[in-house]
Structure formats: structure tokens, C-alpha cells
Amino acid sequence: MPVQQICTVVSMEQLDANTWWMVLEVGKLVFERGLCGGQFLHIKCGDGQLLRRPISVARTQWDEPEDTAALIFEVRGEGTKWLSQRKVGDKLDVLGPLGNGFNVSDGSRYLLVGGGIGVPPLIEYGESPKWSKVAVLGFRTRDKAFPAVTSRFEENCEQTYICTDDGTLGRHGFVDGQVRDIFVKDKNFTGILACGPKPMLKSIAKIAAEFGVPCQVSMEERMGCGVGACLVCAIPMKDGTMKHVCKDGPVFNAEEVDWDA
Amino acid sequence: MPDKKTPRPETEGIIGGATTSIALFQDRYVDMSVDLAGVILKNPVVVASGTFGFGREYGQFFDLSELGAVCCKGLTLYPREGNPAPRIAETPMGILNSVGLQNPGVDAFIEHELPFLRQYDVKIIANISGNTPEEYGIMCEKLSEAGVDMIEVNISCPNVKAGGLAYGTRPDLAAEVTREAKRHASVPVMVKLSPNVTDIAEIARAAADGGADALSLINTLRGMRIDVNTRRPILKMNTGGLSGPAVLPVAVRMVWEAATAVKLPILGMGGVSKGEDAAQLMLAGASAVAVGTALFNDPYAPLKVRDGLAQLAVRQGLGAVRDLTGGIRPW
Numbered sequence: 001m002p003v004q005q006i007c008t009v010v011s012m013e014q015l016d017a018n019t020w021w022m023v024l025e026v027g028k029l030v031f032e033r034g035l036c037g038g039q040f041l042h043i044k045c046g047d048g049q050l051l052r053r054p055i056s057v058a059r060t061q062w063d064e065p066e067d068t069a070a071l072i073f074e075v076r077g078e079g080t081k082w083l084s085q086r087k088v089g090d091k092l093d094v095l096g097p098l099g100n101g102f103n104v105s106d107g108s109r110y111l112l113v114g115g116g117i118g119v120p121p122l123i124e125y126g127e128s129p130k131w132s133k134v135a136v137l138g139f140r141t142r143d144k145a146f147p148a149v150t151s152r153f154e155e156n157c158e159q160t161y162i163c164t165d166d167g168t169l170g171r172h173g174f175v176d177g178q179v180r181d182i183f184v185k186d187k188n189f190t191g192i193l194a195c196g197p198k199p200m201l202k203s204i205a206k207i208a209a210e211f212g213v214p215c216q217v218s219m220e221e222r223m224g225c226g227v228g229a230c231l232v233c234a235i236p237m238k239d240g241t242m243k244h245v246c247k248d249g250p251v252f253n254a255e256e257v258d259w260d261a
Numbered sequence: 262m263p264d265k266k267t268p269r270p271e272t273e274g275i276i277g278g279a280t281t282s283i284a285l286f287q288d289r290y291v292d293m294s295v296d297l298a299g300v301i302l303k304n305p306v307v308v309a310s311g312t313f314g315f316g317r318e319y320g321q322f323f324d325l326s327e328l329g330a331v332c333c334k335g336l337t338l339y340p341r342e343g344n345p346a347p348r349i350a351e352t353p354m355g356i357l358n359s360v361g362l363q364n365p366g367v368d369a370f371i372e373h374e375l376p377f378l379r380q381y382d383v384k385i386i387a388n389i390s391g392n393t394p395e396e397y398g399i400m401c402e403k404l405s406e407a408g409v410d411m412i413e414v415n416i417s418c419p420n421v422k423a424g425g426l427a428y429g430t431r432p433d434l435a436a437e438v439t440r441e442a443k444r445h446a447s448v449p450v451m452v453k454l455s456p457n458v459t460d461i462a463e464i465a466r467a468a469a470d471g472g473a474d475a476l477s478l479i480n481t482l483r484g485m486r487i488d489v490n491t492r493r494p495i496l497k498m499n500t501g502g503l504s505g506p507a508v509l510p511v512a513v514r515m516v517w518e519a520a521t522a523v524k525l526p527i528l529g530m531g532g533v534s535k536g537e538d539a540a541q542l543m544l545a546g547a548s549a550v551a552v553g554t555a556l557f558n559d560p561y562a563p564l565k566v567r568d569g570l571a572q573l574a575v576r577q578g579l580g581a582v583r584d585l586t587g588g589i590r591p592w
Contacts, residue, residue, distance in 0.1 A: 001321050004270070004560060050505050050558055051351050095560065222347040222495075224356065225557045227321070229314040231334075231363050232349040234342075242342045242363060247318070261345070 002098050002227060005029060007041075009090045010068060015146045018075040019117075020084050021058075023068050029097055030060045030067035037124025038101030038195075038218060038251060041069065042226035044093040045079035052095065053079040054223050054246070056195075058120040059127065059152075072120035072149065098226055099250050102216050106130045108190035111182065111213070112153070113175055113204050115196025116140065119149055121218055122195055126153040131190075134182065135160040138175035138196065142168035176203040183211040191216060194254075205254035215254035221245045236261035269323060270561050272568035279564075280326045280382060284571040291574045292581035293567070295329070297549050298449040298474035298526050300411050302329030302384055305543065305582060306567040309530050309553030310335050310388035310413060310453075311360065315374035316381075322560040327567070329549060330384035333370065335415055336404075337389070338396045340366040350486045350495035355505030355532075356554055357484050359498040362390055367400050371407040384410040388453070394441035401446035410449075413528075414442045414473075417455030417480040429455035429480070432467035439471025451475035451528060454519070456482050456508075461515045462522035469523040476519055477528035477551070479512045505554040506532045513541050520546020520587060534562055536569020543570075543585040 007024040015021055029035040037059050042052040058070045075081050086092065101124075104110065108131045114122045115138040126135055135153040139145040141164055153160040161178050162170030171178055175196075194204045195218035208215035224230040228247030235243050236258040243249065243256075276285040282294035282303040293304035308319070310332040316325050325331060343363025350357045365373070367389070378385050387409040391397040397414060404412055416438055417429035428434045435452070442450050452468040454461060456479035465476055481502025486495045494500070512531025520527055529547025533539050534555035542550045555562035574582045 004322065044558065049351070050354060050356060050554070051349075052558065222349050224349045224358070225312070225318070227318040227560070229318040230312055230349075230358070230557065231314070231343065231360050232346070232358060234346045234348060234360075234363070236342075236345070240342065 001033065002095055003033070005094045005096065007092045007094045009086050009088050009092065012086060012088055013148075015072070015148060016143060019146070020073055020075070021148065022071045022073070022083070022086070024071065024092065024094070025066035026069045026094070026096070027066055030069065031062050033097050035060050035067070035069060035097040036101045038121045039097045039099045040250065041071065041094045041096040042098055043083065045082040049079045049082065051079070051224065052226060053083065054098070054226055055083070056121040056250075057124075059124040070123075072117070074117050095226060099246055102193045102218070102251050104131060104193070105190070109133065109188065111136065111179065111189045111192045112157070113179055113192055113194040113196070114138065115175055115200040116144065118196030118200075118218065122193060123149065123152050125193055127156045129156075133157050134189075136163065136175045136178045136182070137161070138163040138165070138200070139169070140165050145169050174203070175200060176207060179204060179207055183207065183213065187211045187213055189213050194218065201254070202259045205257070205259060208254055216251050217254050217257065218250045219245055219252060219257070220250065270565075272565060272572070275568045275571060280324065284568075286572050286575040289575045291571050291579060292583070293571060294581075295549050295583045295586075296526070297528060298411070298451065300330070300384055300449055302549055304329045304567050305539070305549040305570065306563050307332055307386070307528060307549055307551040308556065308563055309551035310415070312553035312556050315370070316378050319556065319560055323564060325378070325381040325383050327564055328383050330386050330410070331378060332386040332413060332551060333374070333378075333388055334364055335362050335388045335390050336364050336367045336370050336400065337362055338367055338391065338400055340364065340369065345497040347495055347497055348501075350501065352484065352486055352503065352505075353507060355503050355507035356557070357486055357496060357501035357503050358481070359496045359501035361498070367403055371403060375407055375409070386411040386413050386451070388413040388415055390415040391438070394438050397438050398441045398445040401442045401450070405445070405447040411451055412442065412446055412448060413451045413453050413477055414438065415453045415480070417453055417457070429464065430458050432463050435464050436467040436471035439468050439473050443472040449474035451477050453480055454478040455480050456511055456515055456531075461518050465519040465522045465525075469525055473525060475526045475528060476523070477530065478519060479508065479515050479531045482508055482511065504532065506534055508532045509538055509541070513545050516542050516547050517545035517589065533566060534558070536566055536571075536573050539566050539570050540573050540585055543582075544587070544589045546587045546589070548583065548586050
């Protein structure tokens with residue numbers, strides 16, 4: 001159940017010109033309310049912005065005196081620009097935990113597939129010792145593959161494959177090519193956990209269906225209330241209904257999503 | 262029910278007035294109850310249709326019994342999935358939306374949502390939209406029988422092609438829909454007016470002639486926002502309805518004009534985010550006020566509006582908040 005929580009910024013690290021790694025003290029949201037990676041916090045970004053900004057949680061930690069949550073976000077507009085200007089010690093008005101993270105079970109084996117700013121919400125799943133995992137991480141170019149992020153996967157996954165659109169690091173091309181190559185040799189996975197731009201998710205969903213591997217995707221849509229009341233963040237489902245990123249998602253089963261809508 | 266561990270912001274100095282109609286501020290009592298067409302609300306704060314779902318989500322943050330009334334998400338006779346996304350765009354001090362009346366239909370509301378709301382000591386206002394006057398009639402009958410406290414007839418949704426806005430902009434159609442709703446409803450009928458008209462008084466009179474028990478206004482103002490780089494509108498439907506603080510002055514003006522034109526009680530809304538905003542609408546002629554878009558910024562906004570109103574009433578030496586209604590002193 002979500003609550004309003006006043007959170008303190010405990011660290012703020014700039015990864016590049018417009019990407020930030022922010023750590024917040026979040027009260028007991030992790031211990032008492034199960035806040036986890038893949039969920040999001042709805043953050044009030046100053047008095048000038050009417051709408052809060054939904055920011056995905058990269059990783060969480062039980063801690064004293066307060067639990068912490070790491071958020072990795074890009075400056076996309078006025079709200080995230082305001083957020084990027086916060087300093088250590090500043091207080092933020094936050095609603096959370098919101099949304100559902102990936103549905104995972106201990107002892108499983110997952111293929112984690114992330115694209116761009118869709119990589120951070122997978123960090124907690126990439127770090128967890130509770131399951132084995134292989135990671136495929138795609139970036140536009142080498143400079144966007146922050147070692148602070150990719151090392152978390154490289155240190156904890158059986159194997160971490162990096163792909164770049166321009167070939168400046170790792171495999172030249174999109175993540176779907178790498179995923180296909182993995183499945184051709186080894187499709188012994190409990191499931192795929194994917195987060196990234198919609199065309200990437202659509203492509204991964206298609207490959208997953210082809211190889212018969214269950215696939216969960218974390219999706220994005222412009223959001224209002226963040227709690228499921230205003231119904232703006234709608235994603236069309238195959239059965240003709242609408243589901244909402246904030247309340248039903250952001251993680252959906254790939255086969256229930258209408259990818260052609 | 263909200264869980265007890267949830268920290269809930271308190272308004273400084275306010276005692277009581279949460280789930281009762283009497284608030285205490287600086288040792289002065291103020292009666293917060295208001296009468297909206299015979300429906301007694303324990304306080305004048307209502308949550309606006311379409312911003313609050315059926316109460317389940319914000320009910321996680323506070324006890325719904327703290328509100329005067331809940332105006333439910335707009336219902337249609339049959340389920341609707343609404344418009345394609347993006348359905349929202351932020352604008353200066355406002356938002357545009359084009360949800361398009363996504364709802365489970367009136368029958369599912371009665372079966373699954375109404376029992377949930379009935380657990381609370383709060384008045385329930387059902388909001389309905391129809392494609393034809395007959396559909397309004399059928400829904401009024403079903404909802405009256407199901408026991409809602411009031412029906413808000415939406416003749417002004419800017420986001421659906423059929424019915425909707427057309428009924429709200431033509432006096433003859435507004436009167437016809439109102440008459441049909443009244444004929445089938447056994448609870449008070451409130452007609453929700455569109456601000457997208459030249460003369461709000463004319464539509465207000467038409468609704469009154471049709472037998473409306475109350476009016477609510479304003480619905481959203483049609484607007485548009487364009488991404489200058491892609492040259493595409495942000496909303497997939499191109500245009501949408503504007504709400505939020507940006508529309509408050511328009512709402513105050515229109516409530517005043519409607520209140521001057523007809524004798525009906527008015528539920529005022531449009532950009533309310535604090536007690537003073539609500540007081541403006543009441544002075545202009547509203548008996549109660551609805552809070553909507555402000556919720557997205559602050560889930561506790563309706564309670565802050567309510568407490569702010571109580572403080573303002575006490576500061577002005579009023580024994581009852583309803584004494585604000587129509588108290589404007591125009592030049």
C-alpha cells in the first residue's frame with residue numbers, strides 16, 4: 001500500500017551530461033512495504049510542476065536509520081531537470097511504493113534484457129543471489145554504457161553481453177540479435193525480464209514467443225496520478241481491454257500486450 | 262481502509278471536522294455541513310469525477326468518510342475502453358487529458374464498486390454520459406434503484422465524439438437530456454455544464470427548465486499542446502480537456518454567471534487546490550466545491566482544501582461555512 005513519504009537525498013552522482021544516480025532515504029518503505037527494483041516512486045518536482053514524475057527504482061536496501069532506494073534517471077524535461085538539481089540533504093515529497101516489479105521466484109534462471117535507460121530498473125534483479133541470470137544490455141553508444149551500471153551485472157550474472165547501436169562497445173547492433181543467438185544455443189530460462197523502449201520490447205516479446213520462453217516487460221506511458229485513479233497511462237491489451245502502467249504495471253506479461261496497437 | 266501506519270498530514274490548529282460536520286479552529290466552532298439539492302454533505306468538499314476513480318486508490322491514503330461526497334468516474338451504459346495514449350499532457354499550471362470515458366459500465370459499477378463506497382460515511386454521486394437521451398434515462402433508473410445519493414449528468418465531455426459536448430453546447434438538447442434524466446431518476450439530478458460555450462447562463466437556464474435539481478461546473482476547457490520538435494500534438498487525440506489551477510478564474514466567473522442566471526444550487530469546480538480557491542467558488546454562488554486535478558499533485562489536497570475552508574470561515578467570524586455561498590459583493 002503506497003504512502004506519502006518525505007525522503008532525504010543521501011547521494012547524488014552525475015553519470016553523464018543528462019543522467020543522474022540519486023539515492024534517497026525512504027523511511028521503512030523497503031522493510032515494511034516491500035519497495036523493490038522495477039517499481040517506481042512518484043516524486044513531486046518543485047512547485048512549478050503540477051504533475052509528479054514517476055521514477056523507476058534501480059535498487060533498494062534495508063538500512064538504519066532508514067532504508068534506501070537508488071534512482072537512475074535522465075533529464076527529459078522541466079521536472080527531471082529540477083530533480084537533477086537536488087543536493088545531498090534536500091527533502092523530496094514522494095509517493096510509493098507504486099506499481100509492480102517483475103514477478104520472480106527463488107532458484108530460477110532469468111534472461112535480463114535492458115535497453116538504454118531501461119537498464120537501471122533491472123539492477124536489483126541482476127544483483128540478487130536468489131536466482132541465476134544472464135544479462136543482455138543495449139546502449140546507443142559506448143558513453144551511455146556507464147561502468148557504474150554495467151559492472152553490477154558483470155559482477156553478479158553468469159554472463160553479461162553488451163550491445164551498442166553504433167558498435168563502439170561490445171556487439172554491434174540491437175539486443176534482439178544477441179537474445180536470439182543465446183536462445184539458439186540455450187533456452188533453459190525460467191523467463192525473460194525486459195525493460196526498454198517499446199520497439200525493443202516488442203521485438204523481444206516476439207523472440208520469446210518463438211522460443212517458448214515466458215517474457216515479462218516493463219512499459220512506459222505518460223502518467224497522471226500514479227496510483228490508478230485517473231486512467232491516463234493506458235496500454236492496450238490483446239483482449240481489447242486497457243491496462244494501466246501505474247497500477248497494473250509497469251511490468252506486464254508480454255503475451256497479454258497488444259503490440260500492434 | 263487506509264492503514265494506521267500511514268502518516269497523514271494534519272492542518273495546523275484544526276481539531277475535528279474530519280468525519281464530522283463540526284470543525285474547531287482557534288477555539289471557535291464552524292459548521293461545515295452544506296445542503297446540495299437536499300443532499301446533506303458533512304463538508305462542502307467533493308472529489309471531481311474522473312480524478313478519483315471509484316475511491317479505491319485514494320482510499321489507501323485517507324478515510325473516504327472525511328469527504329463531503331465522492332463523484333465517481335463517469336459511467337456509460339456499456340463498458341468503454343477510452344482513447345489511445347498519450348492521454349495526458351502537462352501545461353502551464355494545468356493538464357490536458359483525453360481519457361475518453363474509460364469505464365466498466367453502469368452495471369459493473371453497481372455490482373462491484375458501489376458496495377465498496379457504501380462502507381464509508383460519504384455521499385455518493387454517480388456521473389453518467391449517454392449517446393442518446395434514452396441511455397441517460399436507463400442509467401438514471403438503474404442508479405436510483407441501486408441507491409446512489411445523487412446523479413451528475415455529464416452533458417459536457419470534450420473527449421467523446423457522440424453525445425457529450427453536443428448536449429452541453431445546445432440549450433434545446435441540454436434541456437431534453439435533463440428532462441429524460443429527471444423522468445427516470447428518483448434521486449436529485451445535477452447537470453454538469455461545459456465551459457466551452459459563449460453563454461453559460463443560457464445553458465444553465467435550459468438545464469433548470471429541464472428540471473435539474475442542481476448544476477455542476479465547470480467541466481474541462483478544450484485545449485491543445487504541440488511538441489515543437491516532432492510537430493505532433495502530445496495527446497494522441499490531438500486535443501483534450503484543460504484542468505488545474507490555470508482554469509480557476511474561468512470557473513469562478515462561470516459559477517458566478519450561472520448562479521446569477523438560475524436559482525439552483527451549484528457544485529463549483531475547476532482548479533481548486535486550496536481553501537481560498539474553494540471560498541472563491543462559494544462566494545461566486547457554489548454550495549459545494551469539487552477538487553480534482555490537485556489530487557495528482559497531492560493525494561491529501563481535498564482534505565487540505567476542507568481544512569483551509571474551515572480556517573477561513575473562522576477567521577471571517579462565520580458560524581457555518583455555507584454562509585460563504587453567494588456572498589460575493591460585485592462592483
